[in-house]
Amino acid sequence: MVAFQGINQRIADRLLLDGRIAHDDYRRAVEHATRNRSRIEDAMIELEILSEADLLKFIATLHNTRFVSSEKLSKAIIDARVLSKVSSVTATLHGVFPVLLDDRTLTLSVATADPDNDAALHEIKLAAGVRDVRAIVARPAAVRAAISYHYRGDTTAFNALLRPVHNYEDFFYKEQRDPFERTQTGVTASFQMPQPQPAPMPVAMTGPAPVQMPTPPPVTSAGITQMPVQQAPTVPPRVLAPATPIPPPPAPPLVSSEPATAPAVMAAPVAAPPPEPPPAPTTSHEYLETLNVLVTLLENNRQDLRGHSSTVARLARKLCERIGLSQGSVAAYVASCYLHDLGKAGPYHLTALNVAEYEGHRLAATKAVELPAQLMESAGVPQEVTTAITHMYERYDGTGFPDGLSGKEIPLGARVLAVVDTYADLSQNPRNPYRKTLRPAEACDVLAQYRGNVFDPNIVDLFRQVMTGDDIKAKLLADRHTALIVDPDPEETTVLELRLIEQGFDVYIARTAAQARREIESREIEIVVSEVDLEEPDAGLAFRSEAIKAGFGRDKAWVILTSKTDRQTAQRAFELGVDDIASKPVTADIFAVRLRQIIERKASNKPGKGVTGSLSEMGLPDMVQILWHGRRTCALKIQTVSGPGEIHFADGQIIHALYSGLQGEDAFYKMLTLHEGDFRLEPNFTPGARTIKVSPEGLLLEGMRRLDEGTIG
Structure with a gap:
């Protein structure tokens, strides 16, 4: 069976938009699919909606x-x-x-x-x-x-x-x-109907024998222009063998050509310790840069792993900043990425995935799991750093080591490190278990196979969005709503933020009431989702009261999402005019639907908002395909050092283009050469005269041909 990878809610969204299903049926389908961890298509059939x-x-x-x-x-x-x-x-x-x-x-x-x-x-x-x-x-x-x-x-x-x-x-x-x-x-x-014949018997699974990672088909490295990959169903942790016997997969590859007698411990990149260890050295930018240089030098002799730790640190910083962690925590987790492979210069590269799937890797990791912390013990690094490294081989389902922690018992830094270290190995090390370097979407698919057993599923989902540009795609295809989440707990906000983004929200995060007020006053926030207890108990309710009295929150939809469940808190919240109140934990997908409904009730006639971004985040061909298939009517405006450009869409068709003194098709082809610059999508746009008759597909194919031949002036 294919592992659960989301409910594919976009089908239900389109059915609702086209009037094929009612709002109540939409809600029932989403709840059923979420509860049963199934696809929305199966949910609608099982509920007899369609x-x-x-x-x-x-x-x-x-x-x-x-x-x-x-x-x-x-x-x-x-x-x-x-x-x-x-x-x-x-x-x-x-x-x-x-x-x-x-x-x-x-x-x-x-x-x-x-x-x-x-x-x-x-x-x-x-x-x-x-x-x-x-x-x-x-x-x-x-x-x-x-x-x-x-x-x-x-x-x-x-x-x-x-x-x-x-x-x-x-x-x-x-x-x-x-x-x-x-x-x-x-x-x-x-x-036709099969003739009666003995059916092949499935291979029985007995005992707790470890599952061996399958050898996948060859992965192509050919670059093609295409839309961002939708999340595909993925392989579950255990896969039954096919009816026709196949040879067992080959032994796990060695990721280093060093002989077995090579020293087991890498020299630690630190000087002799001072009499008193310095406090919290990872808060220093200079300290992190020193680690980067020293560890990179140590990795120069590691075949296929040169610069690996630096890559892991860069990915971790990007993910942690997206989660909204404090600067101190981000620095600590980045330091753990630089140090996580110290003492592990044996024949195996010990990622969380390899250790979970191969017995040889697991045995090597059990011997080396404490080495980085021991080597850095005299350097006075914060406990947050060594804890992340020591627990990077814990599994989300509780079957890892050294302590058998599960779920959120595993330190957040360790969960982050497990994901980014595995991704870097899959996408850069040609001697990983798949024998090829994988593209970002392919590496994310592999991570998704093990979400919920090896990796934290929420971190995997968020990391996929960070690496594959799904955020920008969602923005381009949706009329955006803007939400502010006010909650001091980063982990609580991450899951909700992810689901809101998937459903077409721009999401901002505040940890205190003061930060929330600044966000509301500086942005066009439509809905506020606030915890009751912020920097102090009931500060969230006090903030709501202040927002009403001062006037900056009167026109905002307001929802309380809290761990408190007493009647007095709920009564006070409704007396302050909140639109809804929900108790933690909440099903994020269903809660996101509720928020959208609240916004639409309060502001059903508001026009869509613009979307901005950079061409370095998503190229022009990808944006054109998204807007084309999404049947958008809008103006895509581009600003580069060489001047502005525009592409006009009507129901997904490109009708006009302007750039560098050119119009029509020539302007469009010229813009395909752009790789740097900013873009803005303006949805409140009335199409004008049509100067382009060719379909978007024809324009892209002709543009790619001209780029290949170098005939674009």
């Missing part, structure tokens, strides 16, 4: 493709040659199932719940050695069932999905005749 045929037809229409029902997929007999084109690991990783191979055109058709996952389809095309891969929409649970049935021999996989089906003619959308129910020359597929 029939499977109607839902699949809607999704297929959105993506201009076809669909296959669970009933038809359960009756499919797939040729072994078709199955061999996609390995069971790849099928499970990306949530795809091969159904048809056209030998004449070398086109492989796959059933998937995510037909817009271009990165996955491109990887499958390369691995399968075909010219093209076409996505056919299927229910998520049906794809998982097909993988279990055909690869693992689970004959009961479809039992829970099969219900009476009344319309067999609409097997594939926009097809007058079912292509799987006819014989085609050169097409390897047959959809």
Whole structure:
């Protein structure tokens, strides 16, 4: 089964926007999917909000493709040659199932719940050695069932999905005749009732034997212009072997060419300690820079790991700043990243993922886990630093070491270090378990496979957004609401911030009432989400009272999210005119929907807000594809050192462009050469005369051709 990776709420959003479902049905589906850790498509079918045929037809229409029902997929007999084109690991990783191979055109058709996952389809095309891969929409649970049935021999996989089906003619959308129910020359597929035959037995799993990481298919490093990757279903921690026996995966790779007799301990990059250790040295920028230089020098002799600790530190700083940690905590966690590999110069690179999956790595890590702290003991580094390093091999499910901590018992610094260290290894070390350096989205997919067992799931989700530019994509596609979260606890705010961003919010964080007032007075905040206890008990309620009296909070929606559950607190909050009150812990997805509804009730007629960003964060081709597929009407304005430019969109189509004295297509092609500068999206835009007739896809293809040939002036 594919691991749970979010409810895919964008489908429900689109159905609600198009008037296909009611608000109550939307809420029920989100709650059901969140509670059962399932996809929104399955939730709507199980709750009978929409029939499977109607839902699949809607999704297929959105993506201009076809669909296959669970009933038809359960009756499919797939040729072994078709199955061999996609390995069971790849099928499970990306949530795809091969159904048809056209030998004449070398086109492989796959059933998937995510037909817009271009990165996955491109990887499958390369691995399968075909010219093209076409996505056919299927229910998520049906794809998982097909993988279990055909690869693992689970004959009961479809039992829970099969219900009476009344319309067999609409097997594939926009097809007058079912292509799987006819014989085609050169097409390897047959959809009919299987003949009785012994079913392959699934491989039994016995005992607590450690799971060995699968060897994935080759990962391409070819750069292509495409939309940011949507989060794809990923491999669960344990995967049953396919029905056809396969050789066991190779032994874990060595990440260093040093001989086994190499010294086990790296020299610590510190001078002789002074008589009294200096207080909190990691608060010093100079101290961190010294660590950077010294550790980088030590790593020069480590094959494939040169500059590794510096990369880990940079990623940790970016993630911690995004979480909103204090400068002291950020500095401490950055220092732990520089020091985490001290004393670990053996044959294995000991990341949290490698240690969790390979027994040899685990044994080596148990011997070396205390070495960095011991080496730095006389340097007087803060406890926060050594604690993060010592506990970086704890697992979120409690099966790690040295202390078997679980969940939030694991220090935050250790959870951050585990994620960024593994990501750096996957994306930069060619001798990682996948034998190739992975692209950012691919490395994040690997992390997602182990969210909730090895890694903190919230940190994995937030890190994915930081690394793959999903924030900018969400901003471009949504009419933004602006929320201020007032809470002194960084971990509590991180999860809610992540979910609000996914649902189209701009989110700002304040730790005290004074900070919150400055944010409200300097920004266009629409809703405030405040804890009751801030710098002192009940300071959140006092802040609400002050906001009403001073006038700076009168027009803001206001929600109390608190750990207090007594009646007196709730009564006082409502007397102060708050719009809602909720108790911690709260389901972040559902709470985000409630906040949006509160805002829309108070300000349903407010226009959309502009979005700003940098071309270094997201390139112009990616933005064009997002706005095109999102059918946006807007003006994308670009400011560079060479002057301003504009691209006008009407319902997703590019109708006009201006840049550097040029107009129309020539101006658009010229702007494709820009890699530095700022952009602003203006949604309150009325389209003018159309000077460009070519589709966005045609413009991009022609622009890429001109860039390759160097013919853009």
